[in-house]
Structures are given as structure tokens and as C-alpha cells.
Amino acid sequence: MSTTRKHTALPKAQILIEALPWLVRHNGKTVVIKFGGNAMIDEDLKAAFAQDVVFLHHAGLKPVVVHGGGPQISAALDQHGIVSEFKAGLRVTTEDAMDVVRMVLAGQVQRELVGLLNQHGPLAVGLTGEDAHTITATKHQPEIDGELVDIGRVGEITAIDTGAIEALLADGRIPVVSSIARSQDDGHVYNVNADTAAAALAAALGAETLMVLTDVEGLYEDWPNSDEVISRLTASELERLLPELSSGMVPKMEGCLHAVRGGVTTARVIDGRVQHSILLEIFTDEGIGTMVVADEKPEGPGEQGES
Numbered sequence: 001m002s003t004t005r006k007h008t009a010l011p012k013a014q015i016l017i018e019a020l021p022w023l024v025r026h027n028g029k030t031v032v033i034k035f036g037g038n039a040m041i042d043e044d045l046k047a048a049f050a051q052d053v054v055f056l057h058h059a060g061l062k063p064v065v066v067h068g069g070g071p072q073i074s075a076a077l078d079q080h081g082i083v084s085e086f087k088a089g090l091r092v093t094t095e096d097a098m099d100v101v102r103m104v105l106a107g108q109v110q111r112e113l114v115g116l117l118n119q120h121g122p123l124a125v126g127l128t129g130e131d132a133h134t135i136t137a138t139k140h141q142p143e144i145d146g147e148l149v150d151i152g153r154v155g156e157i158t159a160i161d162t163g164a165i166e167a168l169l170a171d172g173r174i175p176v177v178s179s180i181a182r183s184q185d186d187g188h189v190y191n192v193n194a195d196t197a198a199a200a201l202a203a204a205l206g207a208e209t210l211m212v213l214t215d216v217e218g219l220y221e222d223w224p225n226s227d228e229v230i231s232r233l234t235a236s237e238l239e240r241l242l243p244e245l246s247s248g249m250v251p252k253m254e255g256c257l258h259a260v261r262g263g264v265t266t267a268r269v270i271d272g273r274v275q276h277s278i279l280l281e282i283f284t285d286e287g288i289g290t291m292v293v294a295d296e297k298p299e300g301p302g303e304q305g306e307s
């Protein structure tokens with residue numbers, strides 16, 4: 001090799017070696033990645049997402065993908081002449097709407113992600129919460145202004161069975177989960193918010209990290225008035241903040257709290273519009289977005305990159 005070629009290769013080797021501490025730390029750890037429908041903006045981003053997930057897999061982590069599809073469901077409902085309505089941040093889901101939700105999540109969004117991941121090898125296997133009792137739910141009735149409200153086929157998770165996902169991970173696969181659940185009491189299929197499903201799976205799997213990819217930089221301190229992102233907060237700080245949050249951030253931050261209280265080391269909300277944001281979070285100390293940690297975690301330098 002000529003001296004010039006050696007010199008050009010050196011910075012690349014440097015970059016690889018910088019990732020070594022993170023590779024060691026994350027080796028064999030489960031990472032649940034929630035890919036929000038709003039972050040699936042274009043083909044390049046989706047392809048970069050698939051590359052990142054496959055990279056994690058080959059780097060010795062165990063990624064589990066849970067995907068959303070809110071905007072895609074709204075578009076399909078629109079085509080079917082069904083108006084989208086949200087209450088308490090959740091889609092009011094009639095029986096007809098449920099068929100569309102299931103078709104879009106399991107038949108379109110999940111299939112597309114599985115296809116993108118499998119361009120890199122026989123890795124991804126798609127399933128919904130209905131498969132092998134992965135997610136069991138009962139009818140969810142949120143309390144709005146002190147009254148229980150009927151929002152149709154929206155599920156509240158009652159149990160998680162991690163057996164199928166763990167078997168796939170043990171077989172070297174990447175599970176891709178759609179947030180649809182089956183009820184044990186009434187036999188119905190339920191629509192579950194994808195953030196809630198991802199957080200419940202992360203806790204049940206004993207994941208090290210929950211990573212929620214969305215279409216904002218993280219949790220804004222004073223949304224929509226300022227774009228100051230809260231970079232780190234403890235479970236108790238988040239709990240105090242929850243009543244002030246609105247719309248899409250409610251299930252996301254409730255999910256992060258649930259995950260961290262359930263033993264997940266860090267839960268992060270990051271900007272899915274930034275290409276390779278997953279790699280930045282996992283393998284560098286340039287992590288961006290919002291990180292939630294347990295209360296008792298000791299404080300120390302360089303925590304943004306510590307998970």
C-alpha cells in the first residue's frame with residue numbers, strides 16, 4: 001500500500017475505533033426501536049433506517065423494530081371515506097376503521113420495512129401483537145373531563161408474551177412488530193398506539209434501550225413556543241411534566257416513563273428525520289434528542305452517550 005493510501009485510510013480506522021467502547025457496552029443487548037409514521041417521510045430515510053438497524057444487528061446488538069403508521073392510516077381511512085378523529089391522543093377506531101388500521105399496519109407499513117431490511121439478508125420477520133399472544137389487550141376507555149369515553153376498538157395492553165420475539169432474536173432475526181393486539185376476553189382485535197406497544201415490549205424484553213424516532217428533535221421544553229429540547233430528564237422529572245404534555249408526545253413520554261420504570265436503562269426520543277440518527281445515538285457521544293433515565297442512576301460526565 002502506498003503511503004498516500006495509508007494516510008487516507010487512517011481517519012476511517014479512527015472512526016471505527018472510536019466506536020469500540022460503545023460496541024463493547026452494547027454487545028448482546030436488546031434495543032427496541034420505534035419508527036413513527038411521521039418519521040417515514042421519504043424513501044431515502046426509510047432505506048437509511050433499515051441500514052442502521054441491520055448495522056446494529058451485525059454489531060452484536062439485538063434490535064427489535066416496532067413501527068407506527070398514523071399518517072398512513074389516516075390517508076387510507078380518507079380513501080375509504082372514514083373521518084379520522086382522535087381523543088386523548090388516540091384514534092377513535094370503529095369496527096370498519098379497525099379493518100383499515102390492520103390492513104395498513106400489518107399489510108403495508110410492516111411489509112415495506114421487512115422488505116427494506118431483507119435487502120441486506122434474510123433477517124427481518126414481521127409479526128403483529130396478535131401472533132403467539134405477543135400483545136394481549138382489553139378495551140381501553142380513556143377518562144376525559146372525569147368521564148370514561150368509548151373510543152371503539154382501541155386496546156389497553158394487559159399482557160405481553162415475549163416468547164415469539166425472543167425465539168426470533170435467538171435465531172438471529174430482526175422482529176418487526178405491528179401494534180395490533182388480540183383480546184382474551186372478547187376475541188376482538190384492538191388498535192394499540194405504537195409508542196405504548198414499543199414501551200411495553202421494551203420493558204417485557206428487559207431491553208437496554210428504547211429509542212423512539214419521530215418528526216421533532218426531541219421533547220421541546222415549551223412546545224410550540226420554543227424549540228429548546230430537553231436533553232435529559234429522570235423518571236420523576238418526567239412524571240411531573242406529563243400533565244403538561246399534549247398530542248403525540250403524551251403516549252411517547254408515558255411510554256418512556258413506563259419503560260424506564262420497568263427496568264429499561266434509557267429511553268430516548270430522537271429525530272427520525274436525521275439520516276442515521278440511530279447510529280449517532282448508539283455509537284457516538286453526539287447523541288441528540290431527549291433521554292430519560294431512572295431516578296437512581298448516578299450522575300457523571302458524558303452521559304448523553306452512555307447507554
Ligand SMILES: Nc1ncnc2c1ncn2[C@@H]1O[C@H](COP(=O)(O)OP(=O)(O)O)[C@@H](O)[C@H]1O
Pocket residue numbers: 035036037038039068069070071195213214215216218219220221222223245246247248249
Ligand atoms: N413538547 C413537545 N415536544 C415535541 N413535540 C411535541 C410536543 N408536544 C406535542 N408535540 C407534537 O408531537 C408530535 C410527534 O408525535 P406524533 O405525531 O404522534 O409522531 P409519530 O408518528 O412519530 O408517533 C410532534 O410532531 C409535535 O407536533
Ligand SMILES: CC(=O)N[C@@H](CCC(=O)OP(=O)(O)O)C(=O)O
Pocket residue numbers: 035036037038067068069070071073089090091101154155179191192193194195
Ligand atoms: C390507538 C391509536 O391511536 N393507534 C395508532 C396506531 C399507529 C401509531 O401509533 O402510529 P404513529 O406511531 O405513527 O403515531 C393509530 O391508529 O394511529
